[in-house]
Amino acid sequence: MSSIFYKTIAELSAMLAAGETTSVEITQAVIDRTAAVDDKVKAFLSTDADDALAQAKASDERRAAGKAIGPLDGIPVGIKDTLAVKDQPLRCASKMLENYVSPFDATCIVKLREAGAVIWGRLNMDEFAMGSSTENSAYQTTGNPWNLETIPGGSSGGSAAAMAAGEAIATLGTDTGGSIRQPAALCGVVGMKPTYGLISRYGLVAFASSLDQVGPFARTVEDAALLMEAMLGKDPLDSTSIAPQGETNYAEALKEKKGPWRLGVPREFFGEGIDPEVKANIEQAIDWYKRQGCEIVDISLPHSELAVPVYYIVATAEASSNLARFDGVRYSHRSEEAKDALTLFTKSRGEGFGDEVKRRIILGTYVLSSGYYDAYYLRAQKVRRLILGDFENAFEQCDAILTPTSPTPAFKQGERSDDPLAMYLSDIYTISVNLAGLPAISIPSGFTESGLPIGLQVIGKAFGEAEMFAVANAFEQGHNYAQQTPTL
Amino acid sequence: MEYEAVIGLEIHVQVKTRTKMFTAAPYEYGAPPNTLTDAVVLGLPGTLPVLNHTAIEKCAKLGLMLGCEIAEVCKWDRKNYFYPDSPKNYQLTQNEEPLCIGGKVEIELPGPSRNVEGEHRWVQLNRIHLEEDPGKLTHEAFETVIDFNRAGVPLAEIVTEPDMSSSTEAVAFLNCLRNMIIYAGISDCDMEKGQMRCDANVSLRPVGSEKLGTRTEMKNLNSISNVKAAIEYEIERQAEILDDGGKIIQETRRWDVDTASSFSLRSKEEAHDYRYFPDPDLMPVQMDRARVAELEAELPERPLDKQRRYQTDLDLPFTITSVLCVNRELSEFFEEALKTHNAPKQIANYITNDLLRELSEASEHGESALSVGECKLTPEHIGTLAKIIDEGVISKQIGKEVFTEMFKTGDMPDAIVEKKGLKQSNDTSEIEALCREAIAGNAKAVGQYKDGNEKALNALKGPVMKATKGKANPGMLDQLLKKLIDEGE
Numbered sequence: 020m021s022s023i024f025y026k027t028i029a030e031l032s033a034m035l036a037a038g039e040t041t042s043v044e045i046t047q048a049v050i051d052r053t054a055a056v057d058d059k060v061k062a063f064l065s066t067d068a069d070d071a072l073a074q075a076k077a078s079d080e081r082r083a084a085g086k087a088i089g090p091l092d093g094i095p096v097g098i099k100d101t102l103a104v105k106d107q108p109l110r111c112a113s114k115m116l117e118n119y120v121s122p123f124d125a126t127c128i129v130k131l132r133e134a135g136a137v138i139w140g141r142l143n144m145d146e147f148a149m150g151s152s153t154e155n156s157a158y159q160t161t162g163n164p165w166n167l168e169t170i171p172g173g174s175s176g177g178s179a180a181a182m183a184a185g186e187a188i189a190t191l192g193t194d195t196g197g198s199i200r201q202p203a204a205l206c207g208v209v210g211m212k213p214t215y216g217l218i219s220r221y222g223l224v225a226f227a228s229s230l231d232q233v234g235p236f237a238r239t240v241e242d243a244a245l246l247m248e249a250m251l252g253k254d255p256l257d258s259t260s261i262a263p264q265g266e267t268n269y270a271e272a273l274k275e276k277k278g279p280w281r282l283g284v285p286r287e288f289f290g291e292g293i294d295p296e297v298k299a300n301i302e303q304a305i306d307w308y309k310r311q312g313c314e315i316v317d318i319s320l321p322h323s324e325l326a327v328p329v330y331y332i333v334a335t336a337e338a339s340s341n342l343a344r345f346d347g348v349r350y351s352h353r354s355e356e357a358k359d360a361l362t363l364f365t366k367s368r369g370e371g372f373g374d375e376v377k378r379r380i381i382l383g384t385y386v387l388s389s390g391y392y393d394a395y396y397l398r399a400q401k402v403r404r405l406i407l408g409d410f411e412n413a414f415e416q417c418d419a420i421l422t423p424t425s426p427t428p429a430f431k432q433g434e435r436s437d438d439p440l441a442m443y444l445s446d447i448y449t450i451s452v453n454l455a456g457l458p459a460i461s462i463p464s465g466f467t468e469s470g471l472p473i474g475l476q477v478i479g480k481a482f483g484e485a486e487m488f489a490v491a492n493a494f495e496q497g498h499n500y501a502q503q504t505p506t507l
Numbered sequence: 508m509e510y511e512a513v514i515g516l517e518i519h520v521q522v523k524t525r526t527k528m529f530t531a532a533p534y535e536y537g538a539p540p541n542t543l544t545d546a547v548v549l550g551l552p553g554t555l556p557v558l559n560h561t562a563i564e565k566c567a568k569l570g571l572m573l574g575c576e577i578a579e580v581c582k583w584d585r586k587n588y589f590y591p592d593s594p595k596n597y598q599l600t601q602n603e604e605p606l607c608i609g610g611k612v613e614i615e616l617p618g619p620s621r622n623v624e625g626e627h628r629w630v631q632l633n634r635i636h637l638e639e640d641p642g643k644l645t646h647e648a649f650e651t652v653i654d655f656n657r658a659g660v661p662l663a664e665i666v667t668e669p670d671m672s673s674s675t676e677a678v679a680f681l682n683c684l685r686n687m688i689i690y691a692g693i694s695d696c697d698m699e700k701g702q703m704r705c706d707a708n709v710s711l712r713p714v715g716s717e718k719l720g721t722r723t724e725m726k727n728l729n730s731i732s733n734v735k736a737a738i739e740y741e742i743e744r745q746a747e748i749l750d751d752g753g754k755i756i757q758e759t760r761r762w763d764v765d766t767a768s769s770f771s772l773r774s775k776e777e778a779h780d781y782r783y784f785p786d787p788d789l790m791p792v793q794m795d796r797a798r799v800a801e802l803e804a805e806l807p808e809r810p811l812d813k814q815r816r817y818q819t820d821l822d823l824p825f826t827i828t829s830v831l832c833v834n835r836e837l838s839e840f841f842e843e844a845l846k847t848h849n850a851p852k853q854i855a856n857y858i859t860n861d862l863l864r865e866l867s868e869a870s871e872h873g874e875s876a877l878s879v880g881e882c883k884l885t886p887e888h889i890g891t892l893a894k895i896i897d898e899g900v901i902s903k904q905i906g907k908e909v910f911t912e913m914f915k916t917g918d919m920p921d922a923i924v925e926k927k928g929l930k931q932s933n934d935t936s937e938i939e940a941l942c943r944e945a946i947a948g949n950a951k952a953v954g955q956y957k958d959g960n961e962k963a964l965n966a967l968k969g970p971v972m973k974a975t976k977g978k979a980n981p982g983m984l985d986q987l988l989k990k991l992i993d994e995g996e
Contacts, residue, residue, distance in 0.1 A: 103553040109552055111552070121551075121552070220555060221554070228787035258556070259788065337787055343589065344552075344594065346589065348591050349549060360590075387587070387784055
C-alpha cells in the first residue's frame with residue numbers, strides 16, 4: 020500500500036467517508052513529507068502549515084457533524100504562486116512582488132474552498148509564468164523528483180514536482196502555452212488545461228489574457244476530473260468565462276464512456292526535433308489504442324509550424340500590457356534610487372523583473388508599436404484563426420487528438436538557459452492548443468531508458484472535456500504508470 | 508494676412524452612474540482620498556474588469572441626444588502609457604469601434620444684445636466613445652500624492668469635427684452641449700468638479716483657403732472661460748508666428764490659468780505611442796436595437812427644440828424662453844403648471860420672475876440658488892394662482908403678496924386668500940363711495956387727469972386701494988374713477 024501522501028483523491032475520499040483517516044492526518048502527512056523532501060525538490064516558495072491544519076480541522080469537524088461536502092472535502096491542494104489566495108503571498112516567483120500579500124481569493128480558490136479542499140502552500144514557477152523549466156524563478160530552482168539534476172518543466176514546475184514528490188494530493192497550475200501539460204509530462208503526473216473560459220481567470224495574475232487558463236495536476240484522470248468539476252463555471256468577475264456546455268459530471272462519465280473512439284494523429288507532430296525515445300513511446304501508446312479497437316485517423320494541422328511564432332507575438336503583446344501595472348507606485352517593488360516618476364518606473368521595473376520577463380516585455384512592446392502592429396499582432400491574430408480552423412477540420416474526422424506532450428523528456432538544469440529559442444520549442448506540441456482555446460490533458464505514458472517520465476497529450480474538442488477525460492482514462496486504466504513514484 | 512481659425516474640441520464628460528465603469532466600487536465627488544477604491548480600481552494582481560451596462564446605456568442615450576448613430580457592436584481597446592495616476596498603466600477605451608458615430612449639435616450664438624436671439628447653426632461630431640477616468644495627482648512641495656477615487660469613473664469622450672471658427676462658437680457649443688447632457692441626465696457637467704473637461708485643437712489658415720493648417724492641441728481647459736481665453740490666446744500666438752514667416756509646430760500645449768498663457772508639453776515627435784490593441788479581458792458589446800429604440804423614446808425634448816416650440820406654439824418671447832428652456836426642471840415645472848391653468852405668458856412670468864427671484868433669495872449665504880425641486884411650491888401652486896387672478900378672485904397686485912406667502916408656507920393660493928381675507932372686492936357701492944372721497948380729496952390730480960394725464964389717476968387709486976387693503980378690483984376701480992370724474996364735469 021502506498022504512503023498516504025501518494026494516494027489519490029478518490030482513495031482518500033473513500034477513506035475519509037469510511038472514517039479510516041482524517042483530513043488532519045492527510046494534511047499532516049503532506050506537511051511532514053514536504054518537510055522531509057522539499058529541501059531537495061524545492062517545489063514550494065512558502066508553506067503555512069498552521070493555516071492548512073486549521074482548514075483540515077474544520078473539514079473534520081464538518082464531517083463529524085455529518086456535513087461533509089464531497090470528494091474534495093479535506094484534501095490538501097497545492098497552489099501555484101500566480102493564483103491569489105487571501106492573506107497568502109502572491110509573488111509570481113518574482114522580486115517584483117516580493118512583499119505582496121493578496122487581499123482576496125481567486126475564483127478557483129473560492130470554489131475549491133466551497134468544495135472543502137485544504138489550500139496548501141505556494142508553488143514555485145517561472146517568473147510570471149514565463150518559461151518552460153521553472154529556472155526563471157527569482158527565488159529557487161526546482162528539481163525534477165525523478166532526477167533532481169533535471170528540470171521539472173514549466174512554468175508550473177513547482178506544481179508538477181510537488182505532485183511527483185508527494186508534497187500534495189493535488190495541485191493547481193496555469194497553462195498559457197503548455198505550462199501545465201509540459202511539466203506534468205516531465206514529472207510523470209496528470210496535468211490538464213481546460214477549454215478557454217471554463218474556469219474563471221479572476222485571481223490568476225495575467226500573463227497572456229487570451230491564452231491563460233487555470234487547471235489541475237493530479238495523480239489520475241479521475242482526480243483531475245473531480246477538481247475540474249469543482250472549479251468550472253461562469254464567473255461574474257470574469258467576462259471571458261463561459262457557462263459550461265454539455266456533460267460536466269466528468270468523473271461519473273468516465274465510468275460510462277468506454278469508446279471506441281476515432282483518434283486523430285497529426286503527422287506534423289512527429290517530424291523534426293522529437294526525441295526518438297519520446298517518439299517511440301507515443302507510437303506505442305497510439306498502437307495500444309488501436310489494439311483496443313479505436314480507429315486511428317491520420318490528420319493534418321498544416322499551420323502548426325506557425326504556432327510558436329504566433330504565440331510569441333500574441334502572448335508577449337498581451338504580457339507587455341498586463342505587466343505594466345508593476346511600476347513601483349502602489350504595491351510592487353520600488354527602487355530606492357527612484358528620483359522622479361520616470362526613474363520610479365524604469366528603476367523599479369529594471370530591478371524587479373528578471374531577464375526572461377524583460378525579454379518578453381520588450382518583444383511585446385515592439386510588436387504593438389505603431390507601424391508594426393499590422394505586420395505582427397494583427398497578422399498573428401489572423402494565423403491564430405487558421406490554427407483554430409485546422410483543429411475544427413480535424414475534429415470532423417476524429418473525437419480526440421493524440422500527440423506527444425513535449426518533444427523531449429526533462430533536460431538538465433542550465434542546459435537551455437542561454438538559448439531562449441531552444442527553450443521556446445519545449446512547448447511546440449502544446450502551444451497550438453492554447454491558441455485554439457481547446458482542452459488538453461497530459462498523462463504519463465512511460466519512461467525513458469534513463470527513467471525519466473514521458474507524457475501523452477490528448478486534445479479534446481471545445482467543451483469536450485468529458486470525452487477527452489474518457490480517452491485519457493482508458494489509457495491510464497490499461498497501464499500502471501500513475502502508480503509509479505520516484506525515489507527521493 | 509487675415510486668418511480663419513479652425514477649431515475642434517474633445518470633451519470628456521463623467522457619466523453619472525452609481526458604480527464605476529468596470530467594477531462595483533461606488534463613486535461620488537468629494538469623498539476622502541482613496542476611499543472609493545477596490546481591488547479592480549487599484550489594478551491589484553489577478554483582477555479583471557467587468558462592464559457596467561448602465562454606463563453603456565447612458566452613453567448610448569447621450570449619443571442619441573446628439574444625433575449619433577449607435578454602433579451595432581462596440582469594442583474595448585487598451586491605450587498603453589505609463590503615468591502614476593493610471594493604476595494599470597493602460598486605459599480601457601474604445602479606439603477602433605466606438606459606441607456612437609457621427610452626430611451634430613445645434614448651437615445658439617449670442618445675439619446683438621441679451622434680449623435678442625442670436626443665430627443658430629450645427630456643429631458636426633466625429634464620435635463619442637467610453638473610457639475610464641484615471642486617478643488624480645496632486646503635486647505638493649516635495650512630493651506628489653495620488654487619489655484613486657476618480658480612477659475608473661466612466662468617461663464619455665465627445666470628439667467634434669474641426670467645425671468651429673471662433674472662441675465664441677466654441678463657447679456657444681460647450682454651453683449648448685452642456686445643457687443637452689444635463690437635460691438627458693447623463694452628467695451634471697460641473698466643470699469645477701471635473702465632471703466636464705475640454706481639450707481644444709486649433710489651427711489657422713488664410714481666409715478663403717480650404718487646406719487645414721498645422722494644429723496644436725490645448726489641454727487642461729477646466730472652465731468655459733478658460734476655453735475662451737485659451738483659444739483666443741492660441742489664435743493670436745499662431746497668427747504672430749505665421750505673420751513672422753514661421754511654421755506652426757504640431758504639439759500638445761498646456762493652458763496655465765495663473766499666467767493666462769500656454770506652454771508646450773510635447774511635440775509630435777515626442778508624442779506617446781499608445782500601442783493600442785483589443786482588450787482581451789472584455790467581450791465586444793452587441794447593442795440591442797430594441798433597447799436602443801427604447802432609449803431614444805425616453806429622450807427629453809432638446810432645449811433648443813423646446814425653445815422654438817415655446818416661441819411658436821405658446822407665443823412666448825425669447826427673453827422668457829431663453830430663461831425657461833436652459834433648465835429642464837424649470838421648463839417641466841412650467842408645462843406642468845399649464846395643466847392647472849392654461850395661461851402660458853402669465854405662468855412663464857411667475858416662474859422666470861417671481862419664482863427665480865424667491866429661489867435666489869432663499870438660498871443660504873447667497874451661494875447658489877435653490878432648485879425648483881428644493882422649494883415648497885408645486886406647479887399646481889402657480890397654476891392655481893394664475894387661475895384665481897384670471898377669474899377675478901384676486902388682483903395681480905394681491906397675487907404678488909400671495910406668491911410670497913405661498914413660497915414661504917407652501918399653502919395653496921386659494922387657502923391663503925381665504926385665510927387672509929384677500930378676496931378682491933367687487934362691491935360697487937363701497938368702492939364708489941371711496942372713489943368719491945378720493946376725488947373730493949385731491950382736486951390737483953383730478954385736474955391733471957382732465958388735462959389728459961392718465962397717470963394722475965394713480966394718485967386717486969392709491970387711497971382706495973389703501974382703504975380696501977388692495978382688494979378693490981383694479982379694473983372696476985379704474986372704470987369707476989373715470990366715470991365719476993366725467994360725470995362730475
